[in-house]
Amino acid sequence: MRVLLVGEYNRSHRYLKEGLQNLGHEAVVVGMCDGFKKVDVDIEINQKFRIGPLQKVRSLMIRLFKIDLHFIHVKKQLLKNKTQLENYDVIQFINESSFLCSAKDEQKLFDLLSDWNKKVFILSCGTDYPSVKFSVDKKFRYSIHTPYFEGRAKATDFSLGLKYLTPEFVKLHHHIYNKIEGVISSDLDYYIPLQNHKKHLGMIPHVINVDRIPYQKPNIEEKITIFHGINRTNYYKKGNDIFDAALDIIETKYKSKVVIIKVENLPYTDYIKAFDTAHILLDQVYAYDQGYNALEAMAKGKVVFTGAEKEWEDYYNVTPNTIVINALPDAKDIASKLEWLIENPEK
Known part of the structure; x- marks a missing residue:
């Protein structure tokens, strides 16, 4: 089986790739390097307009012309690598915003890669609409949003994932879930919010390669x-x-x-x-x-x-x-x- 893994958090797809290869499958990881963590990927998507001096140029272009240079640069790289990113039996996205773009641009990139491949799946990992909604509705006893409720973290804190509750990202969520074969939770923090969802295929706990960790x-x-x-x-x-x-x-x-x-x-x-x-x-x-x-x-x-x-x-x-x-x-x-x-x- 050929598997394309899109996006990366904390080597989650890297370890999954190694496990799949160990079982005789072919697997490729495409994505950005998870910020300062500098996680290895097979096909790196450069994010020069999101990190570094050019991010100011990006912000100016969005404000003046509503043009996102980061999205344009990401799409250009995907198109350039099309032959390495198509005809996989399975494509799995790390979450609902694998390229850190606006909702409408994420949808374009999701559709682009999905149309090039066969069965499409998504992980519930990082933050996404189901986990953030469940958390903000205070259905957990405590959660990553507890510091926000208590006034210690600001609503603008990117890591809280509050963007997933905006109308455009809710629309993206429904678009993705209508297109995928199913969603896989990666630990109990994602399993619990998805427990009764018709597209939820169950939990596959985080993969690590213990052979690499003595x-x-x-x-x-x-x-x-x-x-x-x-x-x-x-x-x-x-x-x-x-x-x-x-x-x-x-x-x-x-x-x-x-x-x-x-x-x-x-x-x-x-x-x-x-x-x-x-x-x-x-x-x-x-x-x-x-x-x-x-x-x-x-x-x-x-x-x-x-x-x-x-x-x-x-x-x-x-x-x-x-x-x-x-x-x-x-x-x-x-x-x-x-x-x-x-x-x-x-x-």
Whole structure:
């Protein structure tokens, strides 16, 4: 089978490609490199009008003439690579906005690639209409929008995905869902909003390649090292402020027993190495399930604070705080769980 994977978040399609190849299929990833993370793709879509000095020119052209140079540049690149992007048995888009364009331009690009290929699928991953609508309607106990509801994150924060609730993106959502064979949720944060949707094919949990991530047995002879990787753009969405508050408590109480490492906005290849020496990794707060950073850290043998809610425990039949630590949006609760590990390092 030939599979075209469109778009990239945190190596999700890269790992899926490697898994498909391992099973004897042909797979190609086309897309942008997921911002500062610089994720590898097979056919890179350059975004010089969206990132860098030319973005000012783009903004001016949109304001004066309603012409988006980023969209024009993306479409030109897809057309140039048409022979490498057509006649696949399956095409899967990373989400409803794989190229970070306006809704009407996303539709043009979606239709272009869909018409070149056979069966079309979409992942519910990142942010999209179903997950954002479910979250903003406060159907989760807490979510990435909790900091927005509490006034700590602004509505203009791109990472919140509020654009998906605008009329033009709702229209795009319905257009895509009318055209696809089905939608696949990538973890419980997307599975729950789609549970009863007629196009939902079920959940395929995030794929990671454990052959590329060697397990490291924890060495706890000296101080316990806690790693906190911050994506500054998603600071409140990921709950980094809550982790910082918890670490302040720990540093005050256990200064002689812990080492705290904080890094910001590292490319993927640097990030995956940066927490090698850590015993504990703080990933994210506002989630019911684990994302890629958490899974990769788990594969390396780290204790991870991330999403592991009751729904996740029930789905996988897991005992609480045995595989990962559920990071609640409460600095004192997180600090208490860190204390438990520091006082009981054999755990």
